Amino acid sequence: MTDQTHRSGFACFVGRPNAGKSTLTNALVGQKIAIASSKPQTTRHAVRGIVTRPDGQLVLIDTxxxxxxxxxxxxxxxALVYDTWAEVDVIGVCLPANEKIGPGDKHILGEIAALQNRPKLVALATKIDLVKKDRLLAHMAAIDEVGREMGIEWGGIVPVSATSGEQVDVVADVLLSLLPEGPVYYPDGEITDEPEETLIAELIREAALEGVRDELPHSIAVQIDEMIPRADRPENKPLIDVFASIIVERDSQKGIIIGHRGERLKEIGTAARQQINKLLGTPVHLQIHVKVLKEWQRDPKHLGRLGF
Structure with a gap:
């Protein structure tokens, strides 16, 4: 007889910056809902991705x-990371196979090990497309070893590549198997509960992060000022006007984003528009302005207005 249990619950991925958390979230959901970049602290919101299957529903929180x-x-x-840890059933710890387990990983594992109500834990050896088999086996042995050192019992050690798709379905199987029995939280077909405006702002920020260097990534925020369907369009050819602001902290940063004769801003607009068209399934006309909000990362008022 087959197991008719329906499992549902919440999971999140943790790991150092650029460990493959957002890429894996997108691969599991089957669509881009979390932006991915090689820049540290790219993810700023706890984006929820929803994986619905006949045997269960997994809600992934990308932190x-x-x-x-x-x-x-x-x-x-x-603080958002710690809050998320307190509400999930399972934590997937992303430990890239192409890098040795380092102090940053151990710091995160130590923080998880110290949690009073510790969720179930799965180790994910990410980026396996970048290593040979013997390197992967050594990495998985190291993960097992560090778990024992920290007093962590792994609910599984799963090698995966979100880029090539290898073992992504196995990650879903393992995470679902560790969830409690529960109901369906979201309707079938829904892949995120993020508002469209938030997703669009994130896609613009992702395009703006491409190719910038040093401290600038942290200084970039994006706000959607208005989204309106173009009134004079026939029903079968809709167009949405999106007005957005890229916010930076200094005039010099504004110059970098705009670029020589506006070239850089034009590139950002083109890259973001393609992604937004895909997300909405409707062509958009995107207009971006660049605004300076002095030291917004340190100002509680500005942070509040920007949703942090």
Missing amino acids: PGLHKPRTLLGERLN
Whole structure:
């Protein structure tokens, strides 16, 4: 007889910046809902991705990477991580197979090990497309070893590549198997509960992060000022006007985003528009302005207005 149990619950991925958390979230959901970039602290919101199957429903919360905060924004992002840990059933710890387990990983594992009500834990050896088999086996042995050192009992050690799709279904199986019995929380077909405006702002920020360097990534925020369907369009050819602001902290940063004769801003607009068209399934006309909000990462009022 087959197991008719329906499992449902919440899981999140943790790991150092660029450990593959957002890419894995997108791969499991089957659509892009979380932005991915090689820049640290790319993720700033706890984005929920929904995986619905006949045997269960897995709600994935994509969180920022835990880091040493240097601003009020950094402190609030870390607080968001700890809040998420308190409400999930399972934590997937992303430990990239192409890098040795380092102090940053151990710090995160130590924080999880110290939790009073510790969720179930799964180790995910991410980025397996970048290593040979012997390196992967050594990495999985190291994960097992560090778990024992920290007093952590793994509910599984799963090698996965979100980029190639290898073992993504196995990750879903393992996470679902560790969830409690429960109801369906979201209707079938729903893949996120994030408002469209938030997803669109994130796609613009992702495009703006491409190719910028040093401290600038942290200084970029995006706000959607208005989204309106173009009134004079026939029903079968809709167009949505999206007006957005890229917010930076200094005039020099504004110059970098705009670029020589507006070239950089044009590139950002083109890249973001393609992604937004995909997300909405409707062509958009995107208009972006760049605004300076001095030291917004350190100002509680500005942070509140920007949703942090």
